[in-house]
Amino acid sequence: xxxxxxxxxxxxxxxxxxxxxxxxxxxxxxxxxxxxxxxxxxxxxxxxxxxxxxxxxxxxxxxxxxxxxxxxxxxxxxxxxxxxxxxxxxxxxxxxxxxxxxxxxxxxxxxxxxxxxxxxx
Amino acid sequence: xxxxxxxxxxxxxxxxxxxxxxxxxxxxxxxxxxxxxxxxxxxxxxxxxxxxxxxxxxxxxxxxxxxxxxxxxxxxxxxxxxxxxxxxxxxxxxxxxxxxxxxxxxx
Numbered sequence: 001x002x003x004x005x006x007x008x009x010x011x012x013x014x015x016x017x018x019x020x021x022x023x024x025x026x027x028x029x030x031x032x033x034x035x036x037x038x039x040x041x042x043x044x045x046x047x048x049x050x051x052x053x054x055x056x057x058x059x060x061x062x063x064x065x066x067x068x069x070x071x072x073x074x075x076x077x078x079x080x081x082x083x084x085x086x087x088x089x090x091x092x093x094x095x096x097x098x099x100x101x102x103x104x105x106x107x108x109x110x111x112x113x114x115x116x117x118x119x120x121x
Numbered sequence: 122x123x124x125x126x127x128x129x130x131x132x133x134x135x136x137x138x139x140x141x142x143x144x145x146x147x148x149x150x151x152x153x154x155x156x157x158x159x160x161x162x163x164x165x166x167x168x169x170x171x172x173x174x175x176x177x178x179x180x181x182x183x184x185x186x187x188x189x190x191x192x193x194x195x196x197x198x199x200x201x202x203x204x205x206x207x208x209x210x211x212x213x214x215x216x217x218x219x220x221x222x223x224x225x226x227x228x
Binding site: 044045060061063095102104105108111113 | 122153155157159164165166167170171174208210212215216217218219220221222
């Protein structure tokens with residue numbers, strides 16, 4: 001079964017660092033981009049960016065560039081989303097998703113279950 | 122960045138109704154658009170890709186159409202399990218962008 005399994009919920013304080021994970025299984029992890037999507041409480045979906053685990057190429061949304069870091073360890077089929085200094089406004093659910101490429105088009109076909117990050121000030 | 126505007130933001134429907142949700146792009150995006158369904162407390166689910174292609178396993182009552190700047194998602198006969206929030210996502214260029222969502226509620 002193709003799936004993405006994310007790490008568990010986190011409760012942190014402002015200024016702390018954090019790294020959450022997304023582990024892929026059932027497919028060739030290095031051959032598909034992985035995306036990250038933020039959903040703040042009661043709000044819509046926001047595209048943060050994508051990483052290609054095969055060579056760690058990344059594409060960040062300008063809204064998130066410099067605020068977070070994507071990385072991947074292809075030896076363990078895991079992608080990561082990292083903050084060096086959390087803010088209360090980072091409180092949100094974070095989803096990872098596999099980006100499937102259909103010729104010139106892309107779509108997120110497999111999603112992780114989400115990781116809730118709560119940051120207190 | 123390309124802005125995606127969905128309408129309506131919410132709508133009420135009865136089981137069996139035909140429902141249409143619209144997504145408009147701030148510039149032409151060919152047919153580089155997908156539709157996603159999200160139920161409360163759950164991850165989004167891909168319904169439609171390349172504007173009109175039905176993802177495997179998705180019921181045929183869902184359909185998508187459009188190209189350029191205007192796109193629609195249609196549910197031909199709404200079922201109880203379809204009450205959810207729907208999002209469009211353009212994959213024409215980076216950064217990809219979601220619409221703000223349309224919440225489909227039971228009338």
